[in-house]
Amino acid sequence: MSGSSVFEKLRVLAERGLDPYVSAYRFEVTARAEDIRVKYSSLAPGDETNDVVSVAGRIWHVRSHGGITFIDLYDETGRIQVVVRRDVVEGNPKMGFLMGVIDKGDIVGVRGRVIRTRRGEISVLAEDVELLAIAWRPIPFHEFGVRDPEQRYRERYLDIMLNSKVRRAIVNLYRLEMEMRRILDSKGFIEVHTPKLQPIYGGALAKPFVTKVNALDRVVYLSIAPETYLKRLIVAGLYKVYEIAVCFRNEDIDATHYPEFVQLEAYQAFADWNDMMALTEELIAESVKSVYGGYRVEVDLGGSTKVLDFTRPWRRINLEDAIEDVLKTRVKGRSREELLEIARSLGVEVRDPRRGKVLEKLFEKLVVPSIVNPTFVTLFPGDISPLARPYRHDPGYAERFELYIAGLEIANGYSELNNPLLQYHFFKEEEELRRMAGLDVEAHPMDRDYVRALEYGMPPTGGVGIGLYRLIMVLSGLPSIKDVIPFTITTPEHVELVVENGYEMVRRYLGG
Secondary structure, X not given: OOHHHHHHHHXXXXXXXXXXXXXXXXXXXXXXXXXXXXXXXXXXXXXXEEEEEEEEEEEEEEEEEOOEEEEEEEEOOEEEXXXXXXXXXXXXXXXXXXXXXXOOOOEEEEEEEEEEOOOOOEEEEEEEEEEEEOOOOOOOOOOEOOOOHHHHHHOHHHHHHHEHHHHHHHHHXXXXXXXXXXXXXHOOOEEOOOOOEEOOOOOOOOOOOEEEEOOOOEEEEEOOOOHHHHHHHHHOOOOEEEEEEEEEOOOOOOOOOOOEEEEEEEEEEOOOHHHHHXXXXXXXXXXXXXXXXXXXXXXXXXXXXXXXXXXXXXXXXXXXXXXXXXXXXXXXXXXHHHHHHHHHHOOOXXXXXXXXXXXXXXXXXXOHHHOOOOEEEEEEEHHHOOOEOEEOOEEEEEEEEEEEEOOEEEEEEEEEXXXXXXXXXXXXXXXXXXXXXXXXXXXXXXXXXXXXXXXXXXXXXXXXXXXXXHHHHHHHOOOOHHHHOOOOOOOOOOOOOHHHHHHHHHHHHOOO
């Protein structure tokens, strides 16, 4: 719809007292599309009921046939057909006028009886229609949303409106979170909120966003993870805590990384990594079952359909064993230089001086792409796990696991390091690593207050972080993490507004 036609539409609506921005402040909705389809599924073709419902939503299509108008109306649950008969229009002048004015994209409320048409379509036989809002801009109606990638991310509201796959992913993420909360709450966990402005960032190896609290004249960091604060609460005597936290990491943006994301982190006193693997299995498997109706979910992965099986127990593999299975050569006990030679032969460049980082990069190159069903990878090198407890049978490893699904890291957990002496030592090593000039490495900063908290005594504790955006990305078969994020960062642009061409109409709405 052009700007001039919008203003003309508003003018003729105003003349009849039907301008929705003046007359429509609310509409009583008594039923949703999905509820109607389910409740009246037993109606036979041609059946009509006396049950009156009120539905509201956006007009997707309008078509006429033999004096009858058919409207495809979409609400938050999906589509319902609205049938407008000629005799009803002829007996209701207001409705007859609106039928000539409403268009695709407009938002309307409809009151009428539930019927099934002779063609078998569950419908609402309209007795009255109210125009609630108009579409000032043309909407590119088709099932797969906005085709221009730039427009998709600039105008997320438009893509979510049109792309049922994206919209379903956003709704299902909320449902997964609700089910995970239910499970954790039933086990006695308490949901808490940790600070997002932190004097020292920590809980992960990542680059932070830097900002300033003007009132304190102090530099602070946006939280990269809630981990060290949640573990402070374990020290404080809150022995089961979790947070569904917004985290910020000032790093690359690609198909699987975004600088602002949501993860669930949970910590349990008197538990270890085995307990947290069991908890992770339960949280994800039971949430998937609740939202998707079963443990097996069919998804599109890279253009091919696969079935992800979340049935417990999940597979577990040792990181070094997994590498050796693919390489067909030994990596255990090899020096960093020997591992670097293997990495270079595979085209993997590693600048980080830690031996464990070379192993991690080899694992990501050789093993991760082949993982489909949920798989726990265990026994990470200790030198890249500064917050994890040393493996009880070999301190060169950490009691740390990562969960992979469909080639993506979904979760990271471990037996938490509760020895302040070792924690201080590991922080000092990380601090030294940060001082090594010319190395693009991620290291954990020294957090003296966190070590002080450990000095008061933290019980044996297990913890895990689950990346919720990545999880729903996999379950939805969407190719980019940005597809499951409601709003993303885009390059600034000048926006041409339809309303600018009729700004003088403002006085009409403000009574001037």
